[in-house]
Amino acid sequence: MHNTRVEKNGRKTQDIIKNKMQFSAKWPKLEEQVKEFVLNHRKAGIALSTKMIIIQAVKISKELQVHDFKGTASWCQRFMKRQELRMRTRTRIAQRMPDDxxxxxxxxxxxxxxxxxxxxxxxxxxxxxxxxxxxxxxxxxxxxxxxxxxxxxxxxxxxxxxxxxxxxxxxxxxxxxxxxxxxxxxxxxxxxxxxxxxxxxxxxxxxxxxxxxxxxxxxxxxxxxxxxxxxxxxxxxxxxxxxxxxxxxxxxxxxxxxxxxxxxxxxxxxxxxxxxxxxxxxxxxxxxxxxxxxxxxxxxxxxxxxxxxxxxxxxxxxxxxxxxxxxxxxxxxxxxxxxxxxxxxxxxxxxxxxxxxxxxxxxxxxxxxxxxxxxxxxxxxxx
The missing domain is CATH 3.30.420.10 (Ribonuclease H-like superfamily/Ribonuclease H)
Known part of the structure; x- marks a missing residue:
């Protein structure tokens, strides 16, 4: 029983390390500049979409000579999670259909x-x-x-x-x-x-x-x-x-x-x-x-x-x-x-x-x- 608990705890530790490795930034300097871009534009009140973030990230990667950066949608999603960024939206009322x-x-x-x-x-x-x-x-x-x-x-x-x-x-x-x-x-x-x-x-x-x-x-x-x-x-x-x-x-x-x-x-x-x-x-x-x-x-x-x-x-x-x-x-x-x-x-x-x-x-x-x-x-x- 004791060995089983040790084995389970070991697996949990490996999973945590694995998740942290996946969540950590592969290009920290690039993401730092992209985050600065987002915060500066938001401070000025300019609306940003994920597509605009990806375009800017690709531009910065070329300046930093990061050749293996592709700027995918999945990267943008992970980037936003790492930097605690969210999409904010407003609601609207749907049109009511006629009875007939x-x-x-x-x-x-x-x-x-x-x-x-x-x-x-x-x-x-x-x-x-x-x-x-x-x-x-x-x-x-x-x-x-x-x-x-x-x-x-x-x-x-x-x-x-x-x-x-x-x-x-x-x-x-x-x-x-x-x-x-x-x-x-x-x-x-x-x-x-x-x-x-x-x-x-x-x-x-x-x-x-x-x-x-x-x-x-x-x-x-x-x-x-x-x-x-x-x-x-x-x-x-x-x-x-x-x-x-x-x-x-x-x-x-x-x-x-x-x-x-x-x-x-x-x-x-x-x-x-x-x-x-x-x-x-x-x-x-x-x-x-x-x-x-x-x-x-x-x-x-x-x-x-x-x-x-x-x-x-x-x-x-x-x-x-x-x-x-x-x-x-x-x-x-x-x-x-x-x-x-x-x-x-x-x-x-x-x-x-x-x-x-x-x-x-x-x-x-x-x-x-x-x-x-x-x-x-x-x-x-x-x-």
């Missing part, structure tokens, strides 16, 4: 199936458009911070409430159409705008009837296949400017039928909301974080306060972030929402038999958008 959401989803899918059978839309002629509200400062929800910190501050230029709207559009074959950016001002900016970005202005920075006309003519009508006037289907949310009579006439002129998502169900039926907007916003935050870390890019006022990023720079962030969204995600988003799935016998059974005359309306309209959406101009906004 199941019935509305089925009806919407049935409408899509019927239209696809009637018009035989090509997969590249099925699209989705959505307005994404953004701000000139895009502070992250999460940041690396020392363990036990009572306050977590994030430095901005003070324009986190100064918003603009990015109009994104995609087609079911994975094509991403050029973004339209609506800035809150009365005159068009004189700055140089990157190619592939359309710019519009509005006194409140929202989409309106004029903005829809501009988007249809400069973006939707210039998509692949539009010049041949191929029949198309566009999925939209129930924001009022999408449904005005002038907007409907514009769509009819380019042989586009619209399918309007029932209010409160964009998180289930809108491809951009389901799969695309979130990674796009994350990429925008990454661009903003890079800008905040590079002091050479900052312009300051006479009093020493940081100016907001310029319109040209913001447009470049949008272009870079939009280009980085993968086409596979776009294709899967339409399938996940039940819009581009292959038509087969199983889907045919979902269609309800309707003895009444078929409506002559060219869109599936649930006139139940909320007052808040109309007031804000940003349907189902995350901001």
């Amino acid at each position: 959401y199941e019935e509305k989803i089925i009806n919407f899918h049935n409408f899509i199936i019927k239209q696809r059978k009637r018009k035989k839309f090509e997969i590249g002629q099925i699209g989705n458009m959505d307005e994404v509200p953004l701000t000139f400062d895009v502070p992250s929800n999460k940041t690396v911070e020392a363990r036990g910190a009572k306050t977590v501050t994030i430095k901005t230029s003070g324009h986190e409430k100064n918003h603009y709207t990015v109009v994104l559009a995609v087609t079911a074959d994975g094509n991403k159409l050029p973004p339209l950016v609506i800035f809150k001002r009365k005159t068009l900016p004189k700055e140089k705008i990157p190619r592939g970005i359309q710019v519009h202005v509005h006194p409140k920075g929202w989409m309106d009837e004029e903005g829809m006309k501009l988007w249809i003519r400069n973006v939707w009508k210039k998509r692949p296949g539009a010049l041949l006037k191929k029949p198309s289907l566009l999925v939209l949310d129930s924001f009022r400017s999408h449904l005005t009579e002038p907007t409907k006439r514009e769509f009819q002129m380019c042989k586009t039928e619209i399918a309007v998502i029932p209010g409160g169900l964009t998180s289930q039926l809108q491809p951009l909301d389901v799969c695309i907007n979130k990674p796009f916003k994350a990429l925008m935050r990454e661009e903003w974080n890079k800008y905040m870390c590079d002091k050479n890019q900052h312009e300051v006022t006479n009093s020493g306060r940081m100016k907001r990023p310029g319109i040209s720079k913001v447009c470049q962030w949008i272009k870079t972030s939009w280009d980085a969204v993968k086409e596979d995600i776009v294709i899967k988003s339409f399938k996940k929402c039940g819009i581009s799935n292959a038509l087969d016998g199983e889907e045919d059974e979902l269609i309800y038999e309707d003895s009444s005359n078929e409506s002559s309306s060219v869109h599936f309209d649930f006139e139940d958008s909320s007052e808040d959406e109309e007031f804000l101009g940003f349907p189902d906004s995350d901001f």
Whole structure:
């Protein structure tokens, strides 16, 4: 019995030594400088992600001539444990689903199936458009911070409430159409705008009837296949400017039928909301974080306060972030929402038999958008 206890104690001691060896830093000088980088940036209120830490660690390893450092995600995880760093985040309230959401989803899918059978839309002629509200400062929800910190501050230029709207559009074959950016001002900016970005202005920075006309003519009508006037289907949310009579006439002129998502169900039926907007916003935050870390890019006022990023720079962030969204995600988003799935016998059974005359309306309209959406101009906004 005594020998057994000694053997067990010996094994425990070996395990402790082994764990300590695994937990100890292989490159202590490198990690010391990386930690200093994290603490200095957090002291300045700049949000940090694990990806930014890895990029900085690789940069320092080259300066220290550490050739066997790869900067993996697992190293970053162990580094944060050793240095007692944690990810801090904020919570958000989820959108409440309508009581009859199941019935509305089925009806919407049935409408899509019927239209696809009637018009035989090509997969590249099925699209989705959505307005994404953004701000000139895009502070992250999460940041690396020392363990036990009572306050977590994030430095901005003070324009986190100064918003603009990015109009994104995609087609079911994975094509991403050029973004339209609506800035809150009365005159068009004189700055140089990157190619592939359309710019519009509005006194409140929202989409309106004029903005829809501009988007249809400069973006939707210039998509692949539009010049041949191929029949198309566009999925939209129930924001009022999408449904005005002038907007409907514009769509009819380019042989586009619209399918309007029932209010409160964009998180289930809108491809951009389901799969695309979130990674796009994350990429925008990454661009903003890079800008905040590079002091050479900052312009300051006479009093020493940081100016907001310029319109040209913001447009470049949008272009870079939009280009980085993968086409596979776009294709899967339409399938996940039940819009581009292959038509087969199983889907045919979902269609309800309707003895009444078929409506002559060219869109599936649930006139139940909320007052808040109309007031804000940003349907189902995350901001």
